[in-house]
Amino acid sequence: MLIFxxxxxxxxxxxxxxxxxxxxxxxxxxxxxxxxxxxxIKAAQQKxxxxxxxxxVNPTQFNNREDFEKYPISxxxxxxxxxxxxxDVLFLPSxxxxxxxxxxxxxxxxxxxxxxxEGAHRPGxxxxxxxxxxxLLTIVQPDAMFLGExxxxxxxxxxGLLQLKPQHPTRLEMVPTKREADGLAMSSRNRRLDxxxxxxxxxxxxxxxxxxxxxxxKNAVRLQTEATQLLQASGFRVDYVFIADAGTLQPASSDxxxxxxxxxxxxxxxxxxxxxxx
Numbered sequence: 362m363l364i365f366x367x368x369x370x371x372x373x374x375x376x377x378x379x380x381x382x383x384x385x386x387x388x389x390x391x392x393x394x395x396x397x398x399x400x401x402i403k404a405a406q407q408k409x410x411x412x413x414x415x416x417x418v419n420p421t422q423f424n425n426r427e428d429f430e431k432y433p434i435s436x437x438x439x440x441x442x443x444x445x446x447x448x449d450v451l452f453l454p455s456x457x458x459x460x461x462x463x464x465x466x467x468x469x470x471x472x473x474x475x476x477x478x479e480g481a482h483r484p485g486x487x488x489x490x491x492x493x494x495x496x497l498l499t500i501v502q503p504d505a506m507f508l509g510e511x512x513x514x515x516x517x518x519x520x521g522l523l524q525l526k527p528q529h530p531t532r533l534e535m536v537p538t539k540r541e542a543d544g545l546a547m548s549s550r551n552r553r554l555d556x557x558x559x560x561x562x563x564x565x566x567x568x569x570x571x572x573x574x575x576x577x578x579k580n581a582v583r584l585q586t587e588a589t590q591l592l593q594a595s596g597f598r599v600d601y602v603f604i605a606d607a608g609t610l611q612p613a614s615s616d617x618x619x620x621x622x623x624x625x626x627x628x629x630x631x632x633x634x635x636x637x638x639x
Contacts, residue, residue: 364451368500386410387503391418393433393549394442397539401507402446404536415452422489487518498529511538511546513636546635553631564595569637572622576639597626
């Protein structure tokens with residue numbers, strides 16, 4: 362695996378030196394890697410992509426400074442995992458490399474996606490996500506970008522970014538959420554849970570399963586209330602439990618072809634999100 366820290370060096374390599382005939386698959390991450398990230402690498406490899414992974418903790422997408430400062434950093438372990446997974450290239454830039462002096466902040470018209478759920482609870486978050494991904498796509502110029510479905514709303518936002526930015530000839534590939542044996546969605550934030558909290562955290566998956574099991578027999582409002590109560594009984598502070606149209610993230614209705622249940626809740630100061638297609 363080759364490691365690049367400078368954008369121009371990586372660009373030169375991908376454009377002039379890399380001669381592999383396969384297309385490039387890009388996996389953007391903030392590090393603290395786990396099997397969920399490795400599943401993205403594997404998904405790209407299965408489609409014969411040359412894999413480029415980035416590790417960059419993006420400051421512009423944190424609306425909570427404390428959350429940014431507590432984000433887990435484990436670069437050496439991350440590199441070991443990427444090597445074991447057979448990743449081809451790691452891009453490991455500094456903040457100044459991603460946002461150089463000449464970089465100009467841009468506002469992205471994300472419509473209603475920016476006003477609901479994560480957008481409502483984390484003002485400015487998706488603007489920051491779009492800023493960094495727009496910049497990384499400009500540097501890497503991949504044929505496809507692989508994202509985990511755990512961040513369902515973020516996947517929708519970045520699909521919208523690609524439509525806003527046709528200069529990025531990149532296809533979005535969504536990969537199913539990787540889960541622990543007890544159902545908890547793999548997340549870098551799980552590392553911040555103590556042993557007792559780790560057991561409590563499984564309530565999120567149980568709440569989603571409850572919604573899925575009863576979706577055709579109970580109305581959405583009742584299911585949202587029941588799932589919220591289940592989470593609260595397990596010690597969570599709930600931001601939202603919401604059943605939405607999977608194509609718009611507006612409330613699911615009788616006309617909805619595919620619905621998704623989304624949850625965001627905090628346990629001991631650690632905020633976790635998850636979702637399940639219904």
